Amino acid sequence: MLAALLPDRLPWYFAGPALGLLVVGFFMFTNQPLGATGAYVETAKTLRRDPSAVSWRAFYFVGIALGGLLAVLLKEDGFVRRTGYDVLLSADDMNLSLPVASAVIFVGAVVMGYGARMAGGCTSGHGICGTAQRSPASWAATISFMSAAVVTTFFVNQI
């Protein structure tokens, strides 16, 4: 640990506005939305040495991981207390075996990636940046993914 500077969980009324300011700040520097899908796409292109890759998005991609790492370091027992995917595997919770959990996560991630590309954004892209720009496409995408996610979770909870 560096020092326990962060609480176990930063409340929404700090984190939300902070995120909002980051979105505005990013627009005011780069005139681009702070969306994660584009970061994955451009990072993949950069790794493939595609000449049309927007390489600075790869720095953004790495930045997200680094910033997250810093925050965990600043939480008391951050690496111990974090649970990650443990909920899926733990006997008290979903109690899935590792192969089954891995398969669910993988299929989910592939569908998610495909859907994000089709929709033109994800929770950060459409959900926050797009809605903040007042884009009808983003409102529609956001309502769609929120509904689908809630319904899917309902079925997952039945299992």
Added chain:
Amino acid sequence: MKPATAHKIVGLLFGAGFGFVLAAANLHEYSTIHSMLSLEEFDVFLLMGAAIGVSLPLLALLERNKAKTVLAGTLSLSRSPVKRQNVVGGALFGVGWALSGTCPAPALVMLASGAGLAVITIAGLFIGLGLRDAQTSRASSATVTGDGEHRNIPVAR
């Protein structure tokens, strides 16, 4: 400083800020997302609402005043009409989000926090994105378009 370098530094710093906030608010934990989508806990909805509540009016004001961005000319927000792909893609995204318990950015934070299974999530995301690009044959074409994604803006030199 060259514009390209400035973009890299800005990208890195804002990415770090984003990742930091995600981790601080525990958005990188499967349990947080599961509680949210099970409608047991509303913190994340409130968080997103607060983020929009802060950014929407500020962006509207800046746009109306034709504010100049530091690296890329006059602020230009992007608004598109609803297309089928937004809704269908959104629904698929939602299903995948519920199953994998995270979205693209928090998945990176998950990995950084030591949740090894996030490697599978990140790999799956790359594959899913790639499949769609292969299907629409735009893997190598000009950069994409949703209002939430990167767009081509002529950069002022």
